[in-house]
Amino acid sequence: MTLRLLLCSALALAAAMPAGAEPVFNRIATFATTDNMAEGENRARVTSAEIMTVTPDGMTLIYSDSPLGGIGLIDITDPRAPKPLGNIAMDGEPTTAVVAGRRAFVGVNTSESYADPSGALRTVDLDTKQITASCDLGGQPDSVAMSQDGTMLAIAIENERDEDLNDGGLPQMPAGFVVRLPVTDGEIDCAGKQNIDLTGLADIGAEDPEPEYVAFNSRGDLVVTLQENNHIVVIGADGAVASHFSAGAVDLTDIDTAKDGKLAFTDALSGVAREPDGVAWIDDDHFATANEGDWKGGSRGFTIWNRDGSVVYESGAAFEHALVAIGHYPEGRSGQERRRTRRHRFRHLWRSETAVRGVGTRQRRRRL
Numbered sequence: 110m111t112l113r114l115l116l117c118s119a120l121a122l123a124a125a126m127p128a129g130a131e132p133v134f135n136r137i138a139t140f141a142t143t144d145n146m147a148e149g150e151n152r153a154r155v156t157s158a159e160i161m162t163v164t165p166d167g168m169t170l171i172y173s174d175s176p177l178g179g180i181g182l183i184d185i186t187d188p189r190a191p192k193p194l195g196n197i198a199m200d201g202e203p204t205t206a207v208v209a210g211r212r213a214f215v216g217v218n219t220s221e222s223y224a225d226p227s228g229a230l231r232t233v234d235l236d237t238k239q240i241t242a243s244c245d246l247g248g249q250p251d252s253v254a255m256s257q258d259g260t261m262l263a264i265a266i267e268n269e270r271d272e273d274l275n276d277g278g279l280p281q282m283p284a285g286f287v288v289r290l291p292v293t294d295g296e297i298d299c300a301g302k303q304n305i306d307l308t309g310l311a312d313i314g315a316e317d318p319e320p321e322y323v324a325f326n327s328r329g330d331l332v333v334t335l336q337e338n339n340h341i342v343v344i345g346a347d348g349a350v351a352s353h354f355s356a357g358a359v360d361l362t363d364i365d366t367a368k369d370g371k372l373a374f375t376d377a378l379s380g381v382a383r384e385p386d387g388v389a390w391i392d393d394d395h396f397a398t399a400n401e402g403d404w405k406g407g408s409r410g411f412t413i414w415n416r417d418g419s420v421v422y423e424s425g426a427a428f429e430h431a432l433v434a435i436g437h438y439p440e441g442r443s444g445q446e447r448r449r450t451r452r453h454r455f456r457h458l459w460r461s462e463t464a465v466r467g468v469g470t471r472q473r474r475r476r477l
Contacts (some may be wrong), residue, residue, distance in 0.1 A: 140191045142174060145181045147195065160205045162213075169194065169235065171213055173203040180206055180215055180233070197238050199231060205253040207262070211235045212295055216250035216264055223271040226283065230264060230290065232297060244299035246288055252322040255292070256329050262290040262297065263331050265320035270337065277404060279314030279337060287320055287333055289348055303348050310353045311338035321403075326390040332416075334385040337404045341385065343416055354418030356383040356398065359408040364426045368444035372433060374426070382406025395421060 142156045155176040162171050163185075170183040174196065180203050182194035201217035208214075213233040220226040226249035232242035248266035255262050266288055270281040287305040291298040307318040314337065321336040329346030334356075345351040358380045366376040384406035385398035394416050400408040410424035432438040 137189050138191050140183055140193075142172075142177075142181060145183070145193045145196050162206055162208055164208050164235065165210065171206050171208065171235075173206055173215070175202050175204070178202060180213065182235070182238075195238070197233060197240075199240075201229065204251050206233075207253050207255045208235075209255060209259050209292070210295055212241075214253060214255070214262060214297065216246075216253045218249050220249050223269070223274070223281065224283075226268045228266070230262070230297065242297060242299075244290060244297050244302065246302075247304065248283065248285065250288075251320070254323045254325050254331070256325045257327050258329075260292055261325070261329065262292055263323045263325065264288040264290070265323045265333060267319050267321060269319060270317075279319075279404075280317030282317060284308050284317050285319045285335075287323060287331070287344065289331075305344060305348055305350070307333070307335065307342060307350070310342060310350070311335055311340035312355055313338045313340070321386055322388050324388050324390055324396065326393045326396075328393050330393070330416075332388050332390065332396050334388050334398060336384050336386055336401070339382045339384050339406060341388070341398070341414070341418070352417065356385050356400075356412075357420075358382050358406070359400075359410075359423060359425060361409065361426050364409065364429065365440065365443045368441060370440060372438065372440060374430070374433075381408045383408045383412060385412070 142158050143152045146152055156174055157176050158172040158181065159175055160173045163169065168186045170185050172181050174181050177196060178201065179196040179198045181196050184192040184194050199215060199217045201219040204216040204218060206213045206215040211234065213235055215231045215233060216228065217231050218228050220228065228246045228248060228250040230244045230246055231240050234241050246264060246266060248268045250264045251267040252265040253262065266286050268283050268285040270277055270279060274281060286307055289303040289305065291301040307320060309315050311318060318335050319337045320333050322334045324332050331344040333342040333344060335342065339356045340353060341356055342353040343351045360379045361381055362377045363374045364376050364378065365372060365374050366378065367373065382405055383398065383400040384402040384404060386401035387399040388396055390396045395413060397411055397413045399411050409426060410428040412420055413422040415421055429438060
């Protein structure tokens with residue numbers, strides 16, 4: 110892993126707009142994750158802000174720092190002048206955090222190896238900056254989500270594959286699954302843990318599902334992406350699998366497939382598996398996936414779905430063309446390392462549903 114300074118550049122807020130104007134987001138500040146290190150600590154260590162969330166009052170940003178083994182806190186009371194609040198060690202590799210009140214719930218990978226995955230969900234008091242509780246998850250966590258009423262947590266237990274074993278092919282046991290954990294008065298009920306089996310659903314690697322991302326709608330239903338399996342699963346509020354379907358493939362035209370320093374959108378690819386990563390509900394019957402790809406696919410854009418698996422909208426190459434228009438197209442990833450369209454967030458802005466998508470390089474998590 111190359112040493113580099115990675116900036117937490119997600120501090121992009123909507124600029125003040127006159128009535129009727131189109132929404133525009135301007136970057137108003139950046140924050141170097143090394144600034145969260147205490148005086149005297151080795152600032153040459155690898156550090157990276159990956160998945161971020163914000164406290165309900167909007168004043169504190171929290172990010173997972175996998176290489177450093179902790180979560181970082183930033184005071185964004187004045188978003189134009191973010192201030193460091195320090196790191197909190199997680200005794201493992203944090204993946205995703207969600208927040209309720211002054212508590213953060215953090216998925217932490219504690220695996221010794223790919224063949225022996227393990228993990229926990231840590232409860233962190235944001236005022237004392239101490240871990241106050243921990244639930245054994247029985248596998249390696251990735252995404253964590255909280256239901257809109259705050260009574261349930263869901264965790265994607267990916268049990269990710271070793272990309273150096275058998276060319277990274279599936280299956281690689283043990284299989285992944287989804288965990289649901291009840292929350293009562295802000296405390297996790299570890300004894301109420303429910304494991305949801307996802308084996309036998311996908312056409313690809315059916316015996317080895319690798320859930321990547323989970324999201325709740327307002328009814329308590331979950332949508333789960335199985336990225337390497339190129340599959341999507343909908344789980345009802347009762348914890349049972351309600352439906353599932355292949356994420357399918359996309360034919361792409363007017364794209365750049367050569368990593369040669371040129372912006373030449375004259376190429377085409379056919380039958381590219383979507384291999385979705387992030388997913389978010391738009392309403393109770395529609396959701397969108399960010400089609401990052403991680404094994405054989407990655408269709409460079411995003412898709413909006415009906416919950417029955419039918420496609421409402423496919424972005425195709427439009428997302429990449431938009432990146433070119435604003436000068437943010439990463440040409441160095443035009444080859445097999447595609448643009449990683451990673452996460453979706455939907456917020457009600459200017460009386461319309463606006464999708465906020467992230468794109469960029471990713472440092473693949475490694476345990477060995």
